[in-house]
Amino acid sequence: MHDIVIKIIESRRPSLEVLKRLKKHRLAMIGAAIILALVFSAVLAPFIAPNDPIEQNLPYRLLTPNTEYPLGTDNLGRCVLSRLIHGASVSLQIGIMVVGITAIIGVSLGLIAGYQGGLIDEMIMRSVDILLAFPGIILALVIAGILGPSLYNVMLALAVVGWTSYARVVRGSVLSVKEKEFVEGARALGVSDLRIMFRHVLPNVMAPVIVMATLGMAHVILAAAALSFLGLGAQPPAPEWGSMLNAGRAFMRTAPHLTVFPGLAIMVTVLAFNFLGDGLRDALDPRLREKVLER
Template identity: 60%
Template sequence: MSISKNSGVEVAGYPATAESAGHARTVSRGGSAAVLERLLQDRLALLGLVIILVVVAVAIFAPYIAPNDPVKVDLQHRLAPPSAQYPLGTDHLGRCLLSRLIYGARVSLSTAVLALSAILLIGLPVGILAGYCGGWVDNLFMRLVDIMLAFPGLILALVIAGMLGPGLLNVMLALALVWWVGYARVVRGMVLSVKEKEFILAARACGTSECGIIIRHILPNIISPVIVLTTLDMGKLILAISGLSFLGLGAQPPTPEWGAMLNDGRPYMQVAPQLMIYPGLCIMTVVLAFNLLGDGLRDVLDSRITTGVKEV
């Protein structure tokens, strides 16, 4: 250990000066640009990103894009074929199928994003505290995680959603209560690895508080795998939400949601298969897009993850 001319402490070759902090921020910005450039060179990941952006834009501007009211019932035009008024036809209640698909994107994406946010709010702090604090804190959280992982995730989500009652909010709570354990375990493992690095020792020697170490050094070094995991899990969450809505536990009539639309069209599969085909294609396309983007991010960030932890 030595004292630098700027009154920063240097441990194992890691200077803790204002100049080095500024350099680290510059490197971080340059690294983000390099990640984006490599991602844009991956055609499949770029395709997934474009699809996601299009679906997000459709969801945001749904009131301006949808040709009709998605919940308006018109029994005189029930199961109508495609026409100028109804580009994809109507469902069994005469509602515009295209409008319901457009608004369904808003419902499905927003529900998945909110559920993922709740999962991160639980899983990240638990994983960081368990990995960084160790001892009885680690044992307490990890034994809870082990208990939760002993149950099949989807079955446990079904039980919780059934106890809470049908509704999108209850589905989000059920998925958050089940899904956070995977994030907690992954984050804990990464924190255990990062906290033993030499630049963490340098930060402690400089007098950085424990909270400062977590925010300035731990989080930036575990964020890349978490981003990949959340991107891949978005597709899984959309599938889970659609599945629970298909079973009647999610979106309730007349809310347009892709899984609920599949259930509504099930009795008419023989006479109007498009009632199930179109929502199924929407789910498949969006899930595939998130998987392609997640795989691309994993390939791009893999070198940053496997070649060592970056000092920030």
């Protein structure tokens, strides 16, 4: 009897319940599977890529897919599949780095703004407003352009633009959470403001952040590919999906596989993250839908 009660109680655990609801979400599970495969191939790229992604092999340029080069070769005779596999690791790294940095900065600033209020709140939220007044990708373009083309500058540019939405959403949630009685309870225990913010309030505002971070991965990967396509990101000969697209552009008519496959890779990855993000949002809290869409 006791065991049954415990089991019933445990099944009501919020994290488990979310997982259960997520498992029922078919698109989210497809997304998760694709992401898992991507992570797998990114980590094991040196072992599973059939050829060297950078080594040029000029006699074999612009080959259509065949047994040795499953997705053909590019204009310098490099294996497209190998470059795509190695490119996955580049894209995922950019995504994780940028989302990680923007989420940490945005969540912290949003927490501080919401909890402290007053002048600090005004200062943080007005800078958010200013940054949001520019179209994100153009601002990132300008920043990356000024700093010079490199993968790190692209990450930096995307981070500068990206933290604002986290700050906004978190601040909004904090405003309602900080009025709750348990915050007063924590103060009555002698907990300091900083500890209340990060230990007591933060866990209560994480649900929308998790969703935003997942959807943010898709956004960042796409934006990084776009900047690389424009020549500001990864520099040759590094295998990056956006720059592969750009390089293949000149051969679109004679060798469409140079643009089709990197394009597909980007599309599938972005879709996978979006599916998972949508599923997470529905699983975490159906009411979140409006909140995340408002940003």
